Amino acid sequence: MLQFRLLGPLEIVLPDGRILEPSSEKMCKILGILLLRNEVSSVDVLTRELWDDNPPRSALTTLQTYVYHTRRMFDQACETGEEKPSLVTRPPGYELKVPAEQVDTKVFERSVAKGRELLGEGDAEEAGSILRQGLALWRGPALANVDAGDVLRGHISHLEELRIRALELRIEADRARGQxxxxxxxxxxxxxxxxxxxxxxxxxxxxxxxxxxxxxxxxxxxxxxxxxxxxxxxxxxxxxxxxxxxxxxxxx
CATH class of the missing domain: 1.25.40.10 (Tetratricopeptide repeat domain)
Known part of the structure; x- marks a missing residue:
């Protein structure tokens, strides 16, 4: 199954290990937003990310073209019978349906939540282990190869703050273990x-x-x-x- 990596340069990893590269910078931005938001991403949000406050008159048509090419990219990358990401049109915009275990940001967020829970319960050893696994997913700054606009920068800032919190929790866990x-x-x-x-x-x-x-x-x-x-x-x-x-x- 495909793996989406955002904690570092944006990468889409095919089941055989090959890297699938979107054909344009704007496709990368669209993917970043769709993968990071836990809801439908409106046309207005996507348009603001792609063109800031100066969208062209053809913005809606151009956005639809990028979405079409993204769907084709998934169709061509996935073998027959293999489950592929579902990029659906849903008012007021689009939603990308991908299992959480295929997106490193989602795995990381779950690791931090679980680590915090375990530390609160006094299980410092397991908390530290889970937090280390989550932190190991980071390969550099989030979406390092994407020229992020205002929308993506907000999500990236959230991830960086969560990374710091994960480090704090892991340090607390190590201290509790006498290290x-x-x-x-x-x-x-x-x-x-x-x-x-x-x-x-x-x-x-x-x-x-x-x-x-x-x-x-x-x-x-x-x-x-x-x-x-x-x-x-x-x-x-x-x-x-x-x-x-x-x-x-x-x-x-």
Whole structure:
């Protein structure tokens, strides 16, 4: 069966492993929206993604042509008797019916939800395993090879936020399993990748402090304070300032 990969460059993977490539950038945008929205995508939404606020007079006809070519692409890619994606016309637009297990974003979202549930129930080991599986689906920025418009950018931002949340949950699961020392190298990398994410910084400071590396923890705090001041003119949040005070008290 086909596999749709959006957590990285957009790829449609055929059952034999070959990559099916849409013939145009606008077909990629249409596929992205249809796969990411859990509802019918209206003609207005699709038109806005394809042409922003300046659609041509032929926008509706051109959109219908792209949809037609997308259907033909699926027809030609799927062998006789093989179940193929169903791209249906449904007022006020179109809907692409694909089983959730064939779309990596859907699999990822389910992994995060399940991992959060298991962690809440105290099963940190299984939660961590499921969250790692979900995070492993990422191959780079979502839809990295698509020139996203306003509509797709909103969905991509949601996915990136969910990725950060999945990382936070997995870190919490690892800590609950006693793997605290192993977190430090990853947290150092995360504060570089997400320099304004105070949660990652706070976890790095806390783990360095817990590991007896107080000087490094103090330096990590100063690094965060400098970044926030330079970029936003802000001080660290109250929780991190309290952690800093605890560090100073422990070195007195």
């Amino acid at each position: 605290r020392r192993d977190l430090i190298p990853e947290l150092r990398s995360l504060v570089v990748s997400y320099p304004l994410n105070e949660w990652f910084h706070s976890q790095l400071i806390n783990e360095l402090h817990h590991g007896g590396r107080r000087a490094e923890a103090l330096q990590a705090y100063q690094d965060l304070r400098r970044i926030l001041n330079d970029e936003l003119g802000l001080e660290p949040m109250a929780e991190i300032r309290r952690l800093h005070r605890d560090l100073l008290a422990s070195t007195a």
